[in-house]
Amino acid sequence: MMVEREPYSPEDAGHPPSLHRPYGSTLKRSPGQPLVRIPQTLTETTGPSNWAALAGPSMTDLTRRGSAEAIGQRIIVSGRVLDDRGRPVAGTAVELWQANAAGRYMHHKDRWDAPLDPNFTGSGLAVTDDQGRYRFVTIRPGAYPWGNHSNAWRPEHIHFSVFGPAFAARLVTQMYFPGDPLIALDPIANASPPEALERLISRFDLETTEEAHALGYVFDIVLRGRQATPMETD
DSSP: OOOOOOOOOTTTTTOOOSOOTTSTTHHHHSOSSOOOOOOOOHHHHOOOSOHHHHSOGGGTBTTSSSSSOOOSOEEEEEEEEEOTTSOBOTTOEEEEEOOOTTSOOSSTTOOOSSOOOTTOOOEEEEEOOTTOEEEEEEEOOOOEEOOSSTTOEEOSEEEEEEEOSSTTOEEEEEEEOTTOTTGGGOTTGGGSOHHHHGGGBOEEOTTTOBTTTBEEEEOOEEOSSTTOOOOOOO
16 A cells, blocks of 8 residues: 655755855855756766775774774764665765864865874764664864854764765755754854754764763754754755
8 A cells, every 4th residue: 555655845954045144155155046956967866886895894983983083972873774664774974074182184275273183083974774883983173163154163074975876966054053053053063954954963872872872862863854964955
């Protein structure tokens, strides 16, 4: 028997608008004219078919990439990728990137006067198992100033993207940490309505935490539906 699915829109899921005036850079990046549909090319509709071969264990532990261990609070971030019916999405690539413990990215355009960690690149890649699960060991990122407005600081956060079967089938979002007072002041986080913002905040989890090793946080990513994880749209 066919099951009727309740219709929903991106607004129902709390996806942020492309233009959010408190987030200053969206004024230039959001569309100023009606969108024009352009046929997709072959490179947009194809992509790697064996993510597991590209990932591997070394891509899920960001703390052991250099000649010494990365500096900062070691954390484990795990969760599941789910569809709109709560079913696991297996075999999909979950990409992560973040600042180091001092709040600085290993990127030439990051000019903040905070120390780089030569043993921390801040990027990783995992592939979901048959239950849609992923797991990273990393360092808790620091907050950093970003110049959007007076005394503007970004909350501690981790960027995630989830790849579908093609490079163009990519969704990008951000994960925040519970109890961070900067979340309430951050225009990027607050581009999503309060009920959707809760889906961007991870949950501290003692089961994920490992004794004398790392604190554990859980962040599930829901791809569609009214409970979808808000994704970045610009």
